[in-house]
Amino acid sequence: MEPAYRRIAAVYRDKIASGELAPGVRLPTEHEIAEEFGVVRQTVRSGLGVLVSEGLIVARRPYGYFVREWERMLYRPQEKSRPMPSRSTMDRFSQQISDEGRVPSMHIEVALVQAAPDLAERLRVETGATVVIRRRVRFINGEPVNINDSHFPLDLVKDSEIMSPAYIPxxxxxxxxxxxxxxxxxVDxxxxxxxxxxxxxxxxLGPGTPVALHYDTGYTADDRPVQCTVNVLPGDxxxxxxxxxxxxxEPLS
Amino acid sequence: MEPAYRRIAAVYRDKIASGELAPGVRLPTEHEIAEEFGVVRQTVRSGLGVLVSEGLIVARRPYGYFVREWERMLYRPQEKSRPMPSRSTMDRFSQQISDEGRVPSMHIEVALVQAAPDLAERLRVETGATVVIRRRVRFINGEPVNINDSHFPLDLVKDSEIMSPAYIPxxxxxxxxxxxxxxxxxVDxxxxxxxxxxxxxxxxLGPGTPVALHYDTGYTADDRPVQCTVNVLPGDxxxxxxxxxxxxxEPLS
Incomplete structure (x- = not known):
């Protein structure tokens, strides 16, 4: 027979999958679940721990366990290929979030780093060559959303505003x-x-939250890679x- | 001070990140690591367990722990938009894998199911409406690679070969x-x-292996969704x- 902690995990996993327990809803207390299954609380904790690591529920002490709520922003790499409106004072992310009535913000840091093998390959420089990195973390209403680290071959951008840790609208x-x-x-x-x-x-990031790594490598008409941005996008x-x-x-719409 | 199991995890995580321990390499034994850090084996196991759940190493009893090897197949949704060579007797996946000198295979199952909310929304049918599902699991050299579950509104495909659990080249x-x-x-x-x-x-799937869910919804010229395929793509x-x-x-290349 299946161990009790696994049965508890399976029962609550099904309730969440079926929608019987909706996002944001509080689960019964450990005590209540222990009584229902006739087990000790430690067993309940193990069972719910499985669902935490699967990213299905979150533990919010001292309130209890809640079905995880997903709020996923629309992320469209193809938007980058469209011309920006010339009157724009905000980048696309900030515009999109502002339009939704939320507050965008960003933390920017510029550094010179040695190209790791993944970047060196994409920028066609030697591993260890110096590249400029603009590290950005984007926030919505003060909560971190994603990381965008753009890398440039140093000789292309030295003395340009890319070297300054300021916002470039x-x-x-x-x-x-x-x-x-x-x-x-x-190439995405x-x-x-x-x-x-x-x-x-x-x-x-909470437990059970994998990430997508999105490499965006841009090429000129004569096929030189001139930037590679590594975006870290939490799955939730x-x-x-x-x-x-x-x-x-037909053109791409 | 940091607990010993975390220090062990951090040391080996760094060795893997830096490439000092390459993919496929065996780690020292639990006994050797325990001696090095002056801890009991259970502590070593906890530390390495962290790296297993992060997907960085695998435990292969009785041989020990190994740095995980990643073999990632190229997966290009845009290929689907290109005409198939008319002489083709294989689908794109099979062609690609055969070209690499490996053996592709597929398991196909056809069923009638009630549309879950995610599918109903994309196919513009009522939740619970009957849809045809072609469930496929693809294999390379006998190992499962990914899941492709295609959904079709029943009235569009009834009496067609889509209803038969056979390969459609x-x-x-x-x-x-x-x-x-x-x-x-x-839309991808x-x-x-x-x-x-x-x-x-x-x-x-082994521990620490998240998946990408790729929904591919296809529309006709008059904007009717006629199929939605849910692809489950293991990250490794x-x-x-x-x-x-x-x-x-310019057209999309």
Whole structure:
């Protein structure tokens, strides 16, 4: 027979999957569940611990366990390929969040780092070569949402405003274009994995929250990679969307 | 001071991140690590257990712990928008895997199910309406790789070969087109979460392996959704890639 803690996990997993327990709803107390299943509280804790690590519920001491609420922002890499409205004083993220009546903010840090192998490969520089990194953490209403770390070959951007840890409303793509490195093509790569301790800390991730790693590498018309942005997107906060058209002779909408 | 099990986890996490311990390499034994840190074996087990749940190492009894090896197949939703070579006797997945000198296979099951809310919304049918589901699990060299569950409104596909649990080399998109439901546009949505127990079983997933859920919803020229495929892509086996072109007047390559 299945151990009691697993039966408890299975029963509550099903109640959540079926919608009987809706997002945000409080589960019965450990004491109540222990009575119902005829087990000690430690067994209940083990069973609910399974659901916490699966990302289905959260423990909010001293209030109890709650069905996890998902609020996923729309994340559209293709938006980046569209021209920004020339009157814009905000970047796309800030505009989108403001339009929703919420408060966007951002933390920016600029550093010179040695290219790790993943970046070196994408930027076609030697591993260990110096690259400029603009590290950004974006917030909605003060809560961290995602990380966007943009990497540039140093010789392309030195002496430009990309080196300053200030907000660039028109975006770094426009700065690169002004410097003669206009991007015409990009490759989006998405990897899925558990977060690192550093990502957990920077993004305040709860247990059972995997991340998507989105590498956005931009190329010029003569096929030189001029930037690679590594976006860390917590699974509980993002819906990644692309659109496709079937016929090759039609532009991407 | 940090507990010993965490220090052990941090030391080995760093060795893996830096590449000092490469994928596939065996870690020192529990006994050796216990001696090095001056702790009991249970503490070593707790420390390495953290790295197992992070997906960084695997325990292969009785051989020990190994740095996890990632073998990620290229997964390109945009390929679906390109015409299939007319001489093809294999679907794209099978072709790709065969070209790599590996053996593709597939398990297919067809069923009538009631549309869950996520599917009902995307297919614009009532929740609980009957839909046809083609459940496929794909394998490489006998190992499960991913799940592709395609859903169709029953009235569109009844009496067609989509209802038969047999391999359709030209693909279900072509069958739909022959039935008068040619798709011209698709929306790709990607969600990231921990796997369900059912997915863990069907795909043989190890600890610390999150999945991407890729919903591919196809629309006709008059904007009717005619199929929605839910792809479950284990993070350790996929690299999801899209390409974009910057100028709106250029076709998507």
């Amino acid at each position: 028109r975006g770094t793509d426009e700065v690169l274009a002004d410097l003669g490195h206009r991007q015409e093509r990009a 790569e998405i990897f899925v994995r558990m977060p690192t301790p550093d990502e957990i800390r920077r993004l305040g 906060r993002h819906r990644i969307v692309f659109e496709r058209r079937w016929r090759a002779d | 030209r693909g279900t998109d072509e069958v739909l087109a022959d039935l008068g439901h040619r798709q011209e546009r698709a 949505e990607i969600f990231v979460r921990m796997p369900t127990p059912d997915e863990i079983r069907r795909l043989g 086996r996929h690299r999801i890639v899209f390409e974009r072109r910057w100028r709106a007047d």
